[in-house]
Amino acid sequence: MQETALEPYARLPRPYRDHHILASTVDAFGRALWLLTPGVPEEPPYDAVVVTVEGGRYSATELSAVAVRYPRVDALPDGGFVVAAARSRPSERQVQVFDALGRESWDFRVGDAVEHLLADESGALWVGYFDEGIFGDDPLSWPGLRRWGMDGEPLWRHDRADGGEISDCYALNVHRTHAWACTYHHFALLEVRPGKRTVVRTNPVRAAKALAVHGERITFFGGYGDDHDRLVSCELLGSEVKPLVTGRLTRSDGARVGRRRVVGRGPRIYVQEEPYTDWAVLDISP
Structure with missing residues (x-):
């Protein structure tokens, strides 16, 4: 089976290696982010720091009074940050927006059971939900995929x-101001561009957890069981996805990828394995 190796991308700076990692991602501009606390935080609110790594350099922004448990994090184009809880009740503050100085600007809700939260280049938030929200009692989650303004305004569902x-x-996968999604249970590929009708393509690749798109090429990563590191390269043909080559995605040293986080941004899939101090990348655009 063909193997494709990840390339090292970004590493948590040494001064922060002893901190507790709450969340990590790669933003719309390719910057790696870590949301950290000095130790395991007590009940919210708590203070935290966002460490941003870009081109081998890093910066740190202190956030005051983070009010969410088990957070997601992303950066905004104005220099601020968004922190959101994956699970929440309608009465709880779920999404906090912080300015570039780490001060909370406002808070709002996007619904329960947040699987993915990715800011696009305009600052809008794309949120994908898992089944407990879609079939739960919070109507904000029922559509399964939504786009929100950074001030909480609903933009698209x-x-x-x-x-x-x-x-x-x-x-x-969120790229520029549009998104691609692979959804259960038929695993159709959705192409969503604001102001346009959603393009739906039939897709025989089951259970992928990340995807990368470049022109008429698309690559899926992940699957059930032993296919957790499967890599399927495909082409887009009208309303269909046509698989071309199936292989495995490996670490840079050739070992199999283990438990990890993944982020899809245009032609790139970013992969972060435990203990979540390093990001690696697969880029399908070269």
Whole structure:
């Protein structure tokens, strides 16, 4: 089976290696982020720091009074940050927006059971939900995939009549101001561009957890069981996804990829394995 190796991308700076990692991601501009506390935080609110790594250099921004448990984090184009809880009740503060100085600007809700939260280049938030939210009692989560303004304004929601039913948003790729998603249970590939009708393509690749898109090429990563490191290169043919080559994605040293986080951004899939101090990348654009 063909193997493709990840390339090292970004590393948590040494002064922060003894901190507790709450969340980590790669933003719309390719910057690696870590949300950290000196130790395991007590009950919210707590103070935290966002460490940003870009081109081998890093900066740190202190955040005051983070009010969410088990957070997601991303950066905004104005220099601020968004921190959001994956699980929440309607009465709870779920999403906090911080300015470039680490001060909270406002808070709002996006719904329960957040699987993916990715800010695009405009600062809008794309949120994909897992099944407990889609079939739960929070109507904000029912569409399965939504786009929100950074101030909490609802900008777009998936329409079943337009793009079919979403039972779980398995994979999400956000690039510039549009998104690609692979959803359960048919694993259709959705192409969403604001102001345009959703493009739905049939897709035989099952259970991918990340995807990368470049022109008419698309690559899926992940799957069930022993296919957790499967890599499937495909081409887009009208309303269909056609698989071309199936292989495995490996670490840079050739070993199999283990437990990890993944982020899809345009032609790149970023992979972060435990203990979550390093990001690696697969770029399908070369």
